[in-house]
Amino acid sequence: MDASRGAGPAPGEGARDSATVPLRRALPAIHDPRPCGRVGRTPDHLMDITWLPDVRTRPRHLAVGEFDGVHLGHREVIRGADTVVTFEPHPRTVVAPDSAPKLLTSLEIKASLIAALGVEELVVVPFDGARAAQSPEAFVEQELVGRLGARQVSVGENFRFGHKARGDAALLRGYDAFETRVAQLVELDGEIISSTHVRGLVAVGEVTAAARFLGAPFQMRGLVVHGDKRGRTLGFPTANLVPDSKLVVPDHGVYACRAEVDGETHLAAVNVGVRPTFKTGRGLLVEAFLLDFSREIYDRPLRLDFLERLRGEKRFDSVEALVEQMGLDVGETRRIAA
Numbered sequence: 001m002d003a004s005r006g007a008g009p010a011p012g013e014g015a016r017d018s019a020t021v022p023l024r025r026a027l028p029a030i031h032d033p034r035p036c037g038r039v040g041r042t043p044d045h046l047m048d049i050t051w052l053p054d055v056r057t058r059p060r061h062l063a064v065g066e067f068d069g070v071h072l073g074h075r076e077v078i079r080g081a082d083t084v085v086t087f088e089p090h091p092r093t094v095v096a097p098d099s100a101p102k103l104l105t106s107l108e109i110k111a112s113l114i115a116a117l118g119v120e121e122l123v124v125v126p127f128d129g130a131r132a133a134q135s136p137e138a139f140v141e142q143e144l145v146g147r148l149g150a151r152q153v154s155v156g157e158n159f160r161f162g163h164k165a166r167g168d169a170a171l172l173r174g175y176d177a178f179e180t181r182v183a184q185l186v187e188l189d190g191e192i193i194s195s196t197h198v199r200g201l202v203a204v205g206e207v208t209a210a211a212r213f214l215g216a217p218f219q220m221r222g223l224v225v226h227g228d229k230r231g232r233t234l235g236f237p238t239a240n241l242v243p244d245s246k247l248v249v250p251d252h253g254v255y256a257c258r259a260e261v262d263g264e265t266h267l268a269a270v271n272v273g274v275r276p277t278f279k280t281g282r283g284l285l286v287e288a289f290l291l292d293f294s295r296e297i298y299d300r301p302l303r304l305d306f307l308e309r310l311r312g313e314k315r316f317d318s319v320e321a322l323v324e325q326m327g328l329d330v331g332e333t334r335r336i337a338a
Contacts, residue, residue, distance in 0.1 A: 046115075047111070047114065047115035047119055047120060047121060047122055048120065048121040048122070049111055049121075049122045049124065050121060050122070050123050050124070051123075051124050051126060052123055052124065052125045052126065052143065052147065053126075055123055055147055055148060057146075057147060057148065057149045058149050059149050059151045060082060060083045060121075060148050060149050060150055060151065061080065061081045061082045061083065061150075061151060061152040061154070062081060062083050062084075062085055062144065062148060062150050062152065062153050062154065063077050063078040063081035063083070063084045063085070063119075063154040063155070064084075064085040064086075064144070064153060064154070064155050064159065064161070065077055065085075065086065065155060065156060065159055066086060066087055066090060066091065066195075067084065067086050067110060067114070068090065068101075068103050068104050068105055068110070068195040069103075069104035069105055069195050069198050069199075069214055070105065070110060070113035070114060070117075070214070070215075071193050071194075071195065071198055071213050071214045071215065072186050072188065072193050072213060072214070072215045073156065073183070073185060073186040073192075073193040073194065074156075075117060075215060076183045076184075076186055077154050077155060077156050077183040078114065078117055078119065078154070079154075079183075080152075080154065080181070081119065081152075081154055082119065082120045082121065083119065083120060083121045083122075083123055083148070084114050084119050084121070084122050084123070085123045085125060085144075085148070086107075086110065086122065086123070086124060086125065087124075087125045087127040087131075088107050088124050088125070088126060088127060089127055090103060090127075091127050091132065094127055094128060094129060094131075094132050095132050101195075101196070101199060102199065102203075102246060102247055102248045102249075103199075103246060103247050103248065104195060104198060104199055104202065104214075104218070104247070104248055105247075106221070106244065106246075106247060107124065108221065109219060109221060113216070123148065125143070132163065133163055134162060134163060135162055135163050135166070136161055136162025136163065136166050136167025136168075136171055137162070137167075137171075138162075139161060139162050139167065140167070140171070140172065140175060144178070145175070145177045145178065150177065150178040151178050151179070152178055152179045152180075152181060153172055153178050153179070153180050153181070154180075154181040154182075154183060155169055155172065155180075155181075155182060155183070156182070156183050156185065157169060157182050157183065157184055157185055158185065169182045188212060188213060189212070191213075193213050197213065198210050198213045198214060198218075199248050201213070202218050202248045202249075202250055203248055203249075203250070203251060204251050205250050205251035205252075205253050205255075205309045205312075206309070207250055207255060207306040207307070207308065207309055208307070208308050208309070210306075211306075211307075216305075217258070217305035217306055217307055218250070218305070218306045219303060219304060219305045219306070220241060220243070220247075220249075220286060220303070220304045220306075221301065221302065221303045221304075222241040222242065222243075222244070222286075222301070222302060223241075223299055223300065223301060223302070224239045224240060224241065224261075224297050224298050224299060224300050224301075224302050225240050225241065225242055225298070225299075226240070226298060227240040227285065227287070236289045236323075236326050236330075237289070238271075238287040238288055238289050239259075239261070239287075239288045239290060239297055239302055240285055240286065240287050240288070241285070241286040241288070241302060241304070242284075242285065242286075243284055243285075243286055249272060249284065249286070250272050250306060250309070251272070251309075251312075252272055252273035252274070252312065252313040253271075253272060253273065253309050253310070253311060253312045253313050254269060254270065254271050254272075254309070254310045254311050254312075254313065254329050255269075255270045255271075255272065255306050255307070255308065255309050255310060256268075256269065256270075256307045256308045256310055256332065256333040256336040256337055257269070257270045257288065257304045257305055257306050257307055257333075257337075258304070258305040258307065258337060259288055259290050259302060259303065259304050259305075260302070260303040260305075261290070261297050261300055261301070261302050261303070262297070262300065266290045266291055266292060266293050267290070267291040267292075267333055267334060267337045268288040268289060268290045268291065268304065268333070269288075269289045269291070269310075269326070269329045269330050269332075269333040270286060270287065270288045270289070270304060270306070271286070271287045271313065272284070272285075272286050272287075272313070273285070273313035274313075286304070288302065288304060289326070289330065291330060291333065291334065307336060307337055308336050310329055310332050310333070310336075311329070
């Protein structure tokens with residue numbers, strides 16, 4: 001499947017409406033070229049986004065953690081908090097860059113997922129060498145209590161913080177300035193829910209299983225880019241995303257997805273891979289054929305929610321065989337997402 005505008009009805013497809021579930025509007029980018037100093041607000045759930053140096057001290061019930069993916073375990077930590085404290089970039093990119101993981105969520109997606117939980121404020125802690133060298137006691141006293149006015153601090157039982165990860169729940173319990181709430185690890189299907197486990201599921205294409213652990217479909221977001229425009233010649237014009245190299249990407253294959261663009265939701269058959277039937281010389285690309293859609297959306301934000309893996313990516317002996325399979329993929333997408 002190769003590039004063009006958004007998509008249109010596949011050959012032989014009727015014009016009936018697809019079954020869809022409304023999705024929230026995409027959150028605008030909240031990254032700032034400076035390490036701090038940005039105050040934002042999500043448009044859909046009215047959550048303030050504040051970089052730590054800009055916070056105003058007030059009594060807060062905090063949930064503190066990295067929260068990559070905002071999975072079901074994270075949601076238990078966040079439950080009851082009015083403010084979530086997270087770190088940007090991921091601390092391991094600073095303290096151990098060679099072992100830093102590819103992430104499930106950018107800061108933008110993380111903020112959107114947290115906002116959907118009804119949290120009032122997301123406080124982003126700029127993480128750099130100075131922060132990594134800060135003692136856990138200094139972080140608690142200067143930041144959690146001094147800046148943020150913590151009255152309650154909620155963390156996961158395996159949360160570690162401060163220089164050499166010396167801070168833990170036991171240290172937090174030693175403070176009288178706030179109540180410490182420690183959320184136990186959450187199990188599902190006999191597995192402890194963790195970002196590491198979910199990353200592994202997504203990386204091998206197990207997006208349906210990943211969604212059970214996340215509590216929502218795994219999603220990708222990006223701006224639609226130009227491709228080879230081969231898809232439109234085949235009757236399957238696609239909207240293309242170049243994956244962020246810092247984020248996890250589902251394994252090569254074809255997926256049933258829901259797509260959101262310009263506030264509208266559509267079904268989409270999505271190919272993740274390198275298009276082996278054609279020698280393009282291009283790298284990894286995510287190509288979304290939006291069902292019942294015909295507008296050009298270059299340079300527009302596109303969100304994809306991955307529902308189910310249909311098949312692996314394969315090389316076809318002929319263009320006709322590829323087109324036939326793509327038609328089957330579209331039909332299967334309609335069935336799954338209906």
